[in-house]
Amino acid sequence: MSENATGPASAAAARPVPPVAGPTMRPLAVPAADFRWYPQLTRVSEGSVVAGVCAGLAEHLGVRVNYVRLAMVLLATLSGAGVALYSALWALTRTAPARVGAGRVDERERRRGMALVVVAVAGAVLSFMVTTATGLSVIVPVLVVALGAGLVWQQYDGGGRVAPRSVFDWARVTAGATLVVVGLAVVVLGQVELAALRSSLLAVVATLVGVGLLSVPVGLRLWRSLEEERAARIREAERSHIASHLHDSVLQTLALIQKRSDDPGQVARLARRQERELRQWLFGAGSRMSSGAATVAGAVEVMVGDVEDVYGLRVDQVVVGGDGPVGDAQEAVLGAVREALVNVAKHAGVDTADVYVENDGRTLSAFVRDRGSGFDPDTVDGDRHGLAQSIRHRVESRGGAVRVRSTLGRGTEIGIEMPLEGE
Amino acid sequence: MTDGSQDGPEGDGGLCRVFLVDDHAVFRSGVRAELAGQSTIEVVGEAGSVAEAVAGIGRARPDVVLLDVHMPDGGGVAVLRSVLGSDPGGVVDPARAPEPTFLALSVSDAAEDVIAVIRAGARGYVTKTITGEDLADAVRRVADGDAVFSPRLAGFVLDAFARATPGPADRGEPVHDPEVDSLTPREKEVLRLLARGYTYKEIAEELFISVKTVETHASNVLRKTQQSNRHALTRWAQSRHLD
Numbered sequence: 001m002s003e004n005a006t007g008p009a010s011a012a013a014a015r016p017v018p019p020v021a022g023p024t025m026r027p028l029a030v031p032a033a034d035f036r037w038y039p040q041l042t043r044v045s046e047g048s049v050v051a052g053v054c055a056g057l058a059e060h061l062g063v064r065v066n067y068v069r070l071a072m073v074l075l076a077t078l079s080g081a082g083v084a085l086y087s088a089l090w091a092l093t094r095t096a097p098a099r100v101g102a103g104r105v106d107e108r109e110r111r112r113g114m115a116l117v118v119v120a121v122a123g124a125v126l127s128f129m130v131t132t133a134t135g136l137s138v139i140v141p142v143l144v145v146a147l148g149a150g151l152v153w154q155q156y157d158g159g160g161r162v163a164p165r166s167v168f169d170w171a172r173v174t175a176g177a178t179l180v181v182v183g184l185a186v187v188v189l190g191q192v193e194l195a196a197l198r199s200s201l202l203a204v205v206a207t208l209v210g211v212g213l214l215s216v217p218v219g220l221r222l223w224r225s226l227e228e229e230r231a232a233r234i235r236e237a238e239r240s241h242i243a244s245h246l247h248d249s250v251l252q253t254l255a256l257i258q259k260r261s262d263d264p265g266q267v268a269r270l271a272r273r274q275e276r277e278l279r280q281w282l283f284g285a286g287s288r289m290s291s292g293a294a295t296v297a298g299a300v301e302v303m304v305g306d307v308e309d310v311y312g313l314r315v316d317q318v319v320v321g322g323d324g325p326v327g328d329a330q331e332a333v334l335g336a337v338r339e340a341l342v343n344v345a346k347h348a349g350v351d352t353a354d355v356y357v358e359n360d361g362r363t364l365s366a367f368v369r370d371r372g373s374g375f376d377p378d379t380v381d382g383d384r385h386g387l388a389q390s391i392r393h394r395v396e397s398r399g400g401a402v403r404v405r406s407t408l409g410r411g412t413e414i415g416i417e418m419p420l421e422g423e
Numbered sequence: 424m425t426d427g428s429q430d431g432p433e434g435d436g437g438l439c440r441v442f443l444v445d446d447h448a449v450f451r452s453g454v455r456a457e458l459a460g461q462s463t464i465e466v467v468g469e470a471g472s473v474a475e476a477v478a479g480i481g482r483a484r485p486d487v488v489l490l491d492v493h494m495p496d497g498g499g500v501a502v503l504r505s506v507l508g509s510d511p512g513g514v515v516d517p518a519r520a521p522e523p524t525f526l527a528l529s530v531s532d533a534a535e536d537v538i539a540v541i542r543a544g545a546r547g548y549v550t551k552t553i554t555g556e557d558l559a560d561a562v563r564r565v566a567d568g569d570a571v572f573s574p575r576l577a578g579f580v581l582d583a584f585a586r587a588t589p590g591p592a593d594r595g596e597p598v599h600d601p602e603v604d605s606l607t608p609r610e611k612e613v614l615r616l617l618a619r620g621y622t623y624k625e626i627a628e629e630l631f632i633s634v635k636t637v638e639t640h641a642s643n644v645l646r647k648t649q650q651s652n653r654h655a656l657t658r659w660a661q662s663r664h665l666d
Contacts, residue, residue, distance in 0.1 A: 279532075318578035318618045354574060354620025358581075369620045413619070 049113035077123035148179025311345035321359035340368040348372025371411040442485035443469035457555030492529035503543040547571030570645035577617035
């Protein structure tokens, strides 16, 4: 009745294997319901012809899916026992999670499966008629109702889609509902006289209203407790998410700091890096850092963090103006800023610096300032000169300008201006 | 705001009375220790919650309140609202005792937090990594009626005003927007230098103006941030938040 995309030979090998990892290792990724010590009968959602019951059974039992289908068809000819079994299994088993690599069944197999479905239903009907001597007038409406119910079931089955989305989904649900209603109507209208129709309709409506009135509070209550449970679950998930993040970051760093308490430089570095990470996690979610180095602001933050970690320099950075992608011009400025910060760390004799980056739409300007020893720009030694050249060269080759202001004893400021094109 | 109503008792080298509000006792004692070395500053009380703070400030009548931004039940903004009333920075009723000046001192440097307390009436914003000396200096400055900007706060305000003006910001040219009382070129320049890490004194040297003038500019920027530009800032903060 239904097919499995994997070949018959690999059906046994593809049997679902219980996850190896214990639930304590990754409490969030593996919901407790998925963990079992024994294989559980599941339906196969991908590549099923009707509902994946036969494919699931075949996988579970380790036999070819064709044999299962044939057995179902034979059972169906026993007054419809196979159909009943199929429906029961459909209703009572869960769908297996979709596996990677399993596609849909090909057309040939689907056609064969459909043919078997027709054979099974016809066999079931015929054997039922023969054994119980019921007429077609009863069988046909029942078949119509069953077909309609099957269509609707299929819609609300796998994939977790509750609301119909595509035109096809809607058509299927509508057709199924119509079949059910028509089938029931034929049965009912066949039994009642038209004269009594009005009063019976009234009775039905009155009953429905009564049931509705009585069940509303119960339904509301169920709904509310469901919502509460859901909210609690979300809170719990959030809490354990936070806990695991803090465990992986802050607690680890604190443990490291306790171990290294005799090395103040290392402690300061660890604390600073942790502060930056936590800050980014708490305040920067979704904006700058999460976009990585794709934007100027993000790139500045990454670059500054890098320098802070490597050189133990504490950098206060301010980024102002429109944030944009990092192009060649931006990259040159960022590289120069990095170089300037490294200079501060190496030569200025201070452990703090200020970085200011502004993009006013036409110019990208950057300033790196420290309050260190400073130098006389006219009498710099070769080493210093070279580094200044590397900053200058980077920026000026792209049409920018670099201005260095330094006063002995009062620190240095390097200003970079880079014109932006095409904005 | 700039009427100088705050520079009463501490104006002539008198003692500046400070009240600490922070929900972390460890941090309060740390600040206390840092300020203990300052001869002109006296810590007159502390509080660990919004309710305690409102009651404590009413009793102790400090000159300056060092205010944490993130606290349970409303945070620094709630304290500002209940102490300053519904009209922060408005005309102060002369019959009432002079209200304390608020200096926000927070570990958070998220734009929303900073802008929120400034709009609620804080006269400055510094982060908790500030040194004790700088903190004491900031306290004295707000007590004298000036605004204290950290570089980051200056950046946020610049950003806010740049976004509030239509089109690409024209450097050096005042933008006439009927809705937005925008910054003057000089104020922008002052803010930009602040964001670059300059002190008020260095800015004064750089722009060939007096320190007092720099302070006036900063105060004006703060006033505009608190009042005239409230709409634009709300919009900006929201857009930033939704980004």
